[in-house]
Amino acid sequence: AGCTLSSKFLELLEILEMLGERELQRFKDKLSEIQPKEGYQQLPSGSLSNADPPALTDLLLLFYGTDYGAEVAAEALRAIDQGAPAKRIERLIAALRAGGHFVDLHREQLIQRFSEVDAVLKLLRGHTLTPEQYQSISTGRSNVEKMQKLYELVPSWGRERKDQFHRVLCITNRALVDELEGR
Known part of the structure; x- marks a missing residue:
């Protein structure tokens, strides 16, 4: 887990950094459209527009926490036809749920x-x-x-x-x- 970003979120950051500029923009556009489940706020589109991968990772963690943040990221990646990174995140989610806190x-x-x-x-x-x-x-x-x-x-x-x-x-x-x- 660590005091900075958890290792799982560092992995998410790596995935986002591998996206090209166009894919990253599509990812941010998709994130701004996703309606979060009850109890969560939508990510502010103003914060999303200029966010680089580290800032995006921070926003997901801040607004949605570790598990749900990873789920939202996977959903957005699937929606922009980035199936392989989405699968990687889904494996992360499974690992998160298996490990003790x-x-x-x-x-x-x-x-x-x-x-x-x-x-x-x-x-x-x-x-x-x-x-x-x-x-x-x-x-x-x-x-x-x-x-x-x-x-x-x-x-x-x-x-x-x-x-x-x-x-x-x-x-x-x-x-x-x-x-x-x-x-």
Whole structure:
């Protein structure tokens, strides 16, 4: 997963960088036409028009998260007759779903060793945590207790929320995240 782009999204970036200028423009046009599933916003066409492959990858990740972002990219590629890259992305999606998520794989270490819990809670408040959840977790007496309370919610989260949690962990304690990821 990593603190920058996940390896899966680096692969998506590679695929987009292999498109010619014409295909890339058609890909962006198609992205602006795709109606996202409920709960997601359409990509802003203003941001799409001048976006290079790294910016497109960032937009897909920001607006749709890892799984759905890859699905949308595959759909747009299929629509512009780029079947081979679309298939590559579909294999990526399958690999994403098979692998465990960083926040699940490193649960115990994060509970025991994460010291910037208040900063994490502040960054999660409002989109990942409701005000009530934030309040309830903040009352924990120690960082370990707060992380335990936070982790009580994690099993109910989908990949997007876990990705958000992972990004916040990276922002608040990159050294620990890098260590756990074996970097």
